[in-house]
Amino acid sequence: MQRDMIRRRESKYAIFDAALLVLFIANIVGFGTDYARYGNIWPIYIYFAFDAIYLLLFVIGRFSLRTDLVMLIVVITLNLIEFPFIFYFYGVNGLVYLILGVISNLVFLKGRQRIVMSALTIIFDITVMVIAYLEPQTFIDVLSSDAGEIAARYKNIAADAAYIISAILSQFIVMVLINNQVKLEMENKDLNDAISNMSRRDPLTRTFNKSFMDSYIEGLIKDKRTFTAAIYKISAFDNLVSKYGEQYNEILLVALAELILRECADKAVVARYSKDCFVVVFIEQNEMMDLLSQMNLKIDSGAIANVSVTRAYEKCNADDTLDSFIERLGNKVKGFGGQSADSDLL
Numbered sequence: 001m002q003r004d005m006i007r008r009r010e011s012k013y014a015i016f017d018a019a020l021l022v023l024f025i026a027n028i029v030g031f032g033t034d035y036a037r038y039g040n041i042w043p044i045y046i047y048f049a050f051d052a053i054y055l056l057l058f059v060i061g062r063f064s065l066r067t068d069l070v071m072l073i074v075v076i077t078l079n080l081i082e083f084p085f086i087f088y089f090y091g092v093n094g095l096v097y098l099i100l101g102v103i104s105n106l107v108f109l110k111g112r113q114r115i116v117m118s119a120l121t122i123i124f125d126i127t128v129m130v131i132a133y134l135e136p137q138t139f140i141d142v143l144s145s146d147a148g149e150i151a152a153r154y155k156n157i158a159a160d161a162a163y164i165i166s167a168i169l170s171q172f173i174v175m176v177l178i179n180n181q182v183k184l185e186m187e188n189k190d191l192n193d194a195i196s197n198m199s200r201r202d203p204l205t206r207t208f209n210k211s212f213m214d215s216y217i218e219g220l221i222k223d224k225r226t227f228t229a230a231i232y233k234i235s236a237f238d239n240l241v242s243k244y245g246e247q248y249n250e251i252l253l254v255a256l257a258e259l260i261l262r263e264c265a266d267k268a269v270v271a272r273y274s275k276d277c278f279v280v281v282f283i284e285q286n287e288m289m290d291l292l293s294q295m296n297l298k299i300d301s302g303a304i305a306n307v308s309v310t311r312a313y314e315k316c317n318a319d320d321t322l323d324s325f326i327e328r329l330g331n332k333v334k335g336f337g338g339q340s341a342d343s344d345l346l
Helices: 002-038 042-064 067-108 112-134 147-154 157-199 210-222 237-244 246-264 288-301 322-331
Strands: 228-234 269-274 277-282 309-315
Touching (some): 002 067, 042 067, 067 112, 067 147, 067 157, 112 157, 210 269, 210 277, 210 322, 228 246, 228 322, 246 269, 246 277, 288 309, 309 322
Antiparallel strands (some): 228 277, 228 309, 269 277
16 A cells, blocks of 8 residues: 555655646747747747746755645646636637636646636636637737737637637546546555455465565564464364365364454454465554463464464564564474474464
8 A cells, every 4th residue: 555655755856846847848949939930029928928937946845845736726726817818818819728717627637626726717707708708918019900800819709619628528538538537547456455355365164374464563573563373273183184174174274263363353463474374463462461361361262272283472572673573583483383294484
């Protein structure tokens, strides 16, 4: 899970960086194209002002790591200041930017912010349309003297109506796509979690496996956490296989695992550490002895009372490593295993 969180955080930073970079470059391109088309007029230098704002916001977002808040400020600046100005400057030629602005609300914002910003964006855009209709811009002399161009650019009611319809439809389409993507990501996450969980579990008893327990104990030792591990080992495991068959031992293992899991629920981590052995790790020491006593009593008087289960516990020392701790824990039940020496060890 920690790895997944790191991956998502890095992905969020990458999207933040890419979005600010695109805005920065787009403003430079906008300045260049306007300069080539309209000459040296003051409105085109507004692009540099917005670039300065986005550069400042990028630095703030990267140093504070509050990219969600900074992205909200970026979207507000983009949709409520820059794009309305571009529309007033370009007229209907800038409608595509207004639609991109509405879509950006859905892509970069979450939850209630999406709805509020989308509504504000459309309201601001309609307001600018009304202003442009009543008071067309006079920044460009050639347009000011051409009534037909002004009517086509700034008094085009059909284009304005098309924007409103397109903005609503585009939001609906993008929301459907985003919801489908989120649903797919959740399904993939559930599948990955299931696969990850299976890789950490013993398939027979559903307790954790040796690999997980080793990494868990190693992490506790590395973090200098105090813990105690108990061990439960079925004696003469191989003899039982020879006498009753392998299926009997599997039933025996499942019964012991269920008993331990039931007693240790939310209080310890349980793993099948070898074919005949379970290791139980306790972080909280207060109720550990009472819990072990109750568990031992149920083992000795329950369904598996006719089978000898060797048990012991060991507390971790400050200078322990995984190997030294496991060796010390294993030595406490050494000699109570199966017929061969190898199966007698953890």
